[in-house]
Amino acid sequence: MTDRFDAVVIGAGHNGLVCASYLARAGMKVLVCEAGAGPGGMAAPRDFGTGYRVPSLAHVACPVSEILRRDLDLDRHGYSSGDPLKTLALDTVNGPVTLSGDTASGRSLGAADIAAYRDFRGRYLDFASALAPLFENKPPRLKNMAPGDTKTLAKLGWKVRFGLGRDSMYEFLRVAAINIYDVLNETFDDERLKAAIAFDAVIGSAMGPRTPGTVLTWLARLAGERNGAAALTSASLPAALVASAEAAGAEIRFGCPVARILLDDDRATGVELAGGDSIPARLVVSAVDPRATFRRLVGAARLDAMFAHRVTQIRGAGVVGKLHLGLTGLPEFSGVEASEPGQRLLIAPSMRHIERAFNFSKYGECSEQPVFEITIPSLADATLAPDGHHVMSINVAYLPYHLKAGWDQHKPRIVDALVAGLSAYAPGLDALITEHELLSPADIEHEYGAVEGHWHHGEMSIHQSFMLRPLYGAAQYDTPVDNLFLASAGSHPGGGLTGLPGRNAAQRILEMGGAS
């Protein structure tokens, strides 16, 4: 039949939309099915309480890459990356350290550290650039390579050996697989500074600063900062992606949850909606968590036993909660200038503090001294809160998905502890709170579909990266199920609002002749 779709994309998160947009531009007839009422998934604005709104679950993000902006014409469709945020690492005793671009400043911050920060950041941005060929292509197979794989490896090898140069390459090979804790201790003295960098390396992962692999997670973040400094997530990204996809002829249906992927033998033939209707399509792209894709939408019974077994080995239990506070006024943070509260505020006084907070989560417990990433988006956009009011958007680590005490019973107590923790830095905060909402990893799973509430649809550990993400056999976006492709953060190069998994997936589909 003529109105049959070439591709059905499951999920209108930013990766699903990016993928759909690319496919539509290649002339394919594309349908996007989104369970929720609007686009963007974790990048979508969220209302809470009465009259309060936060930009999204991912409240801070780097601009999407030039490649996407150009290919998808995002700027013309209204995308703006927002004003770059400074990072203030709060400290009640010595005052904050401020990070902006490659400059670090702050009371009692040594000149040596300030210089070291500039060099360090420069050097690691070079490392991130060296990895670019890896991030911007499908991960190369290490045996039985296709020409594309060889090309990527050659580019990577060249960039590492000659792009970086001998000594820088040595250093890259030394640090690539280790923890950020040792590297930062080698380089800096100031605890505030070290903790601020370590925070960016671990946030979103079930890792502490001392966990091997945290240099790589930090490099993944820096790869995003090559496009520009992190800013408050604006609703313009999902909107622009929708506009871009629709302009290219893709159809997007909201409130349209997919119940399962239809199979004919080992071949995907479309999707069945929760309502029971089935939508046939030549190929199916899942932009939801790979674990949900294989376990729930396909079903282990339909998969090769060894593959199904390896799917159960994918790790990714969320450790970050999101606390939203509706405030009657603007809180004051001790040591923070009146002009600064609109920036990104970190409460992570030392790497040891972060590591200790992480320790508890390993045993399904919560630290009394958690780590906070705070923004007050209403300062940038007054419409987010009633007149004179403000809204505070806070990432809290580490709150384990598998909380021994159980989230339902324990949540109120945790909220009190969190507010107390914040009040230590913002005296009188509790008096300003009119509304609050804590999204535990369990809530994030329930409301955003991320299995075990993990931001990145799977831990960004080395053994789940590149050809191992989400698992080998499905790392190049095609899967053991013919005509079924993956396009979420669970695939290479992983989480963050980069759109790269969606783009790489689309290119893989087209390379495999998906358009014909």
Place this chain on the structure above:
Amino acid sequence: MTQNSYDAIVIGAGHNGLTNAAFLAKSGLRTLVLEKNPYTGGATVSRELHDGWKYSNCSYVCSLFRPEIYNALDLGRHGLKVIPLVASMTFKQDGDYFGSYSDPNVRRRELMRHSPRDADAAIRFDTDVMRWCRLIRGFLLRTPPDPGSFRPRDAFEFAYLLKKFYELSEAQIYEFIRFFTMSIAEYLENYFENEAILAHYSGGSIIGTGLGVYSPGTAYVLLHHAMGDVDGNVGAWGFARGGMGAVSGAIASAFKGYGGEIRTDAEVVQILVSGRRATGVRLASGEEISAKVVVSNLDAKRTFLKVMDEKDVPPTVLERARNFKIRGSSGKLNIALDGMPTFPALPKDSPLTLGHMHFTDTLERLERAYDDWKDDRWSGDPYTDTLIPSQYDPTIAPPGKHMMSVFVQYCPVEPEGGWTDEKREKFGQTVIDQIADYSPDFRDLLLHAEVRTPRELENEVGLTEGNIFQGELTFDQLLFNRPFPGYAQYRGPVKGMYLCGSSNHPGGGVMGAPGANAAREILRDLKRPDTTPEEFSDD
């Protein structure tokens, strides 16, 4: 040639120094080994620190020593006899135990008792681990290629490694990378479900490391313990009769047999360099001895920051040496016992006391022990590797008496406020209490306990920060990164100067490989016949 001039001087009579010297002497070099202590062996020693008990007071099992070296130096003839270990076990808090027997049928029966599912998984597990062992073992007696060099030799070596990998299937390559970068807990959870079994098989992966069972990069350490087993060479995993001193003793004897010379109480304070070339050493006594080649068996930190003059070392190397990670994480108790302690959990005459005994039966307990170390405390509930070698070897304790060796993970380099003798005794007491929980008569039998923390290890043996591997075995310090990038081929920053200790590839454990590999490079530079052995497979 004057009495005071040699072809080669080796600084430090540890097992690697002696191995290195033995191969140099075997190829005809006039070789002198200098040792600061009044005895040889470094951390591979047997000492009498309590009347009548002569035991291994540092390293305590002979698990990794390369059979190729054993044969090449004919150590059997020099009196080295290794007695195989028959079992290992973990006591459970509920009064039960898990035993891992060397007899595969008994082992399977015991696995079944705890979890039939795990008994089946063990078959898959053993096969997989064996595969990785075969792969890794091929790299031990080779010099790592330098990724920064374009010399044909390095290119060939990379090609060789690549060829080895390509003997694996594509899926196996990915499985290997996962194995190499994973935590031991996560890796084992891919096979096993039973808590005690998980804890039992993960313990070995944290020995001597600054990592926990949940830290990525601990899984492959499993090989350090499996490798001996799969050598097919029974002797490769067990006790040296007479203690570890018998190992260094045999190598020393082989060395002397080749005409080598050893001087004890001869501490080297300075490697002499002139014109970017090592010319000899200066002793604490002020005496200077000249040599064409100077080899350091000291760890990288000591070699570059203590016995070399700053002006002889490039600034980048100095910085690397300062940043070299060598945090100690282990302690040890050597306990003289008035008799054999009883363990009520075990059936009468159980063979399990003949092997490794552990008292931590969950992954959480193991990981919490690590959390203590991260905060510079010794573990309140430590992982211990406890052995009673006197059951095999009557030479180490008087008749009817016994000797217990307790390796303790974790113990900090420096607890808050630094070590004091009082703190050391507190640390020892923690360990004794843990054992006493499982052996009611243990305390009464205890005659003498030598408690060793990283502090004692550094002061006595000269291992910086008491790290038993002469440097942590993390990815930044493995293969061509060990000890640092650009210096992983056993050559120092000046001509005629080399390193042969465990700070170099393939790292720690009484293996002898770094010593042999360094000897190969030295003989190559001197254009002498290569006397060092090639890796052989006997499976």
